Amino acid sequence: MKHTSTIEVQHVSKRYTDDLEVSPALDDVSVTIQHNEFFTLLGPSGCGKTTLLRSIAGFEQVTSGDIRIGGQRVNDLPPFKRRVNTVFQNYALFPHMSVAENIAFGLEMQGLDRGAIPGRVKEMLALVQMEHLAKRRPAELSGGQQQRVALARALAPKPDVLLLDEPLSALDLKLRKEMQVELKRVQQEAGITFIFVTHDQEEALTLSDRIAVMSSGKILQVGSPNEIYERPQHRFVAHFIGDINFLPGNLRQCPQNGSLFQPEGLPVEIPCNLGERANSGKMQLAFRPERSKLVEPSQPHHLRGVIEAVLYVGTATLYQCRLPNDAKVMLRESNEGGSSARAVGSQVAVHLPPHACLLMEA
Ligand code: ATP
Numbered sequence: 001m002k003h004t005s006t007i008e009v010q011h012v013s014k015r016y017t018d019d020l021e022v023s024p025a026l027d028d029v030s031v032t033i034q035h036n037e038f039f040t041l042l043g044p045s046g047c048g049k050t051t052l053l054r055s056i057a058g059f060e061q062v063t064s065g066d067i068r069i070g071g072q073r074v075n076d077l078p079p080f081k082r083r084v085n086t087v088f089q090n091y092a093l094f095p096h097m098s099v100a101e102n103i104a105f106g107l108e109m110q111g112l113d114r115g116a117i118p119g120r121v122k123e124m125l126a127l128v129q130m131e132h133l134a135k136r137r138p139a140e141l142s143g144g145q146q147q148r149v150a151l152a153r154a155l156a157p158k159p160d161v162l163l164l165d166e167p168l169s170a171l172d173l174k175l176r177k178e179m180q181v182e183l184k185r186v187q188q189e190a191g192i193t194f195i196f197v198t199h200d201q202e203e204a205l206t207l208s209d210r211i212a213v214m215s216s217g218k219i220l221q222v223g224s225p226n227e228i229y230e231r232p233q234h235r236f237v238a239h240f241i242g243d244i245n246f247l248p249g250n251l252r253q254c255p256q257n258g259s260l261f262q263p264e265g266l267p268v269e270i271p272c273n274l275g276e277r278a279n280s281g282k283m284q285l286a287f288r289p290e291r292s293k294l295v296e297p298s299q300p301h302h303l304r305g306v307i308e309a310v311l312y313v314g315t316a317t318l319y320q321c322r323l324p325n326d327a328k329v330m331l332r333e334s335n336e337g338g339s340s341a342r343a344v345g346s347q348v349a350v351h352l353p354p355h356a357c358l359l360m361e362a
Contacts, residue, residue: 002070002071003034003035003070004035004069004070004083004160005035005036005069005070005083005160005161005192005193006032006033006034006035006068006069006070006071007032007033007056007067007068007069007161007193007195008031008032008033008066008067008068008069008071009029009030009031009032009033009052009055009056009065009067010030010065010066010067010068011028011029011030011064011065011066012026012028012029012030012052012055012062012064012065012066012067013026013027013028013029013062013063013064013065013217014026014048014051014055014060014062014063014217015063023216023217024063024217025048025051025217026048026051026052026055026062026217027048027216027217027218028065028218029048029052029065029217029218029219030065030219031212031219031222033161033193033195034193035160035193036191036192036193037193037194037209037210038184038187038193038194038196038207038208038209038210039193039194039195039196039208039209039210039211039212040195040196040197040198040204040207040208040210040211040212041053041195041196041197041198041212041214042198042199042200042201042204042211042212042213042214042240043199043213043214043215043240044199044215044240045199047214047215047216047217048214048216048217048218049165049197049198049199049214050165050197052214053086053163053165053195053197055067056082056084056161056163056195057079057082057084057086057163058074058077058078058079058081058082058084059079059086061075062075069082069083069084069160069161070083070160083159083160083161084159084160084161084162084163085106085154085155085157085159085161085162085163086154086162086163086164086165087150087151087154087162087163087164087165087167088150088165088167089165089166089167089169089170090170091138091146091147091149091150091170092150093138093146093149093150093153094138095137095138095139096137097137097138098134098135098136098137099125099130099133099134099135099136099137099138099141099149100121100125100134100135102138102149102153103121103124103125103149103152103153103156104117104118104121104156105153106153106154106156106157107120107121107156107157109157110157112157120156121134121156124152124153124155124156125152127152127155127186127189127190128148128149128151128152128182128186129148130145130148130149130152133145142175143170143171143172143175144171144175144178144179147167147168147170147171147179148182150167151167151183151186155186155190155192159192160192160193161192161193161194161195162187162190162192162193162194162195163195163197164183164194164195164196164197165197166197166198166199167179167183167196168180168183168198168203169198176203180203180206180207183196183207184207196208201240201241201242204225204241205225205228205229205241206225208224208225209224210222210223210224211223211224211225211228213228213234213236213237213240213241215236215240220233220234220236220237221233221234221237228241229241229242231358232244232286232358233360234360235284235286235360238286238358238360242288243288243289243330243332244286244287244288244289245286245287245288245289245329245330246284246285246286246360247263247264247266247284247285247286247327247329248263248264248282248283248284248285248362249261249262249263249264249266249282249283249284249285250262250264250281250282250283251272251279251280251281251282251283251359252280253280257271258271258272258273259271259272259273259359260272261283261285261357261359263285263303263323263325263327264325265324265325265326265327266303266323266324266325268300268301268302268303268304269300269301270285270301270303270352270357271301271354272285272354272357272359273354273355273357279359281362282362283359283360283361283362284359284360284361284362285352285357285358285359286357286358286359286360287352287356287357287358288332288356289318289329289330289331289332290316290332290334291352291353291355291356292329292331292332292350292351292352292356293350293351293352293353294319294331294333294342294348294349294350294351295349295350295351296348296349297349298349299349299351302349302350302351303323303329303349303350303352304323304324304347304348304349304350305321305322305323305324305329305347305348305350306321306322306345306346306347306348307319307320307321307342307343307344307345307346307348308320308321308322308328308344309344310341310342310343310344312335312341314335315334315335315336316332316333316334316335317332317333317335317341317342318330318331318332319331319332319333319342319348321348321350329350331348331350
């Protein structure tokens with residue numbers, strides 16, 4: 001039996017125009033979102049995140065494919081008949097109503113028994129820790145407080161799923177961080193599914209149970225924050241989530257030493273831990289700056305280079321390093337123990353442990 005809040009998006013495409021020259025806003029998207037997940041749609045501007053969210057909410061008609069909620073096909077259901085609710089970027093609070101009246105509004109619309117409304121409003125105010133401000137108007141609240149009211153109002157009718165479109169983007173960085181913690185707490189306390197849209201990779205990594213990374217109307221990869229960061233399956237995903245280096249080159253299989261990668265134009269072969277999926281031929285080696293180790297003395301399988309720039313970032317130092325083939329890579333060394341920075345112009349050897357090596361199609 002499917003949970004009533006399971007969302008299935010099946011081969012959904014969305015075109016806003018009949019002009020086939022214009023690529024679709026959603027291009028054959030399929031994904032299943034489970035009950036109680038904090039699920040994030042992440043991608044750059046214009047990749048289709050909002051369109052997907054609005055299609056689930058029922059504000060957009062999809063061109064093809066199906067959307068199911070709790071197993072029921074909802075393509076033809078209007079928004080108010082789907083058990084989902086939306087929190088918009090600009091909060092959309094009613095300016096002439098108090099905080100409590102704003103929260104009650106959706107309950108009245110829903111036709112909840114009048115006697116039950118004050119109790120539910122109180123419960124929602126407590127959930128977002130706004131009891132003391134129940135009588136204020138939206139204009140008398142800070143951005144973070146308005147965000148809490150919007151959240152309480154959307155949760156009051158007890159939807160199965162809450163859709164949130166960049167709800168924190170109007171807040172300054174410090175408040176944004178506080179509200180991230182709040183959102184996660186509220187989602188867990190309310191025990192419902194959140195589908196959250198953001199273009200901020202750090203926010204997505206911090207909050208989500210799973211992330212779908214989107215580009216040009218497609219979902220490229222779905223996974224836990226750890227899977228998306230540690231095992232990106234596309235160059236785009238690797239690049240969008242954090243810093244990463246790419247070296248084109250050639251992979252060969254060696255019976256004694258496993259998979260060996262030779263970066264183009266460099267006289268080294270780097271052992272890679274590839275397990276089952278051993279391919280050969282032209283590939284790209286990718287590695288995160290913090291997974292490389294600056295070492296001495298150098299071994300034959302170490303990359304060698306010259307430090308060109310030093311960036312101190314508090315907990316770590318970043319080095320831009322030029323390799324003999326003129327490729328540049330970023331390396332990161334922790335400043336734990338107060339180690340002193342390496343100088344510009346110094347020679348370094350770089351060890352890439354096999355588990356740090358990701359291989360992608362060239
Ligand atoms: P952002 O982060 O900037 O909000 P997004 O990832 O949410 O972007 P969408 O708003 O879903 O992207 O837009 C996807 C594509 O569809 C874009 O190319 C956009 O220009 C186009 N688009 C969105 N809404 C409409 C519309 N009402 N009419 C025509 N084209 C649209």
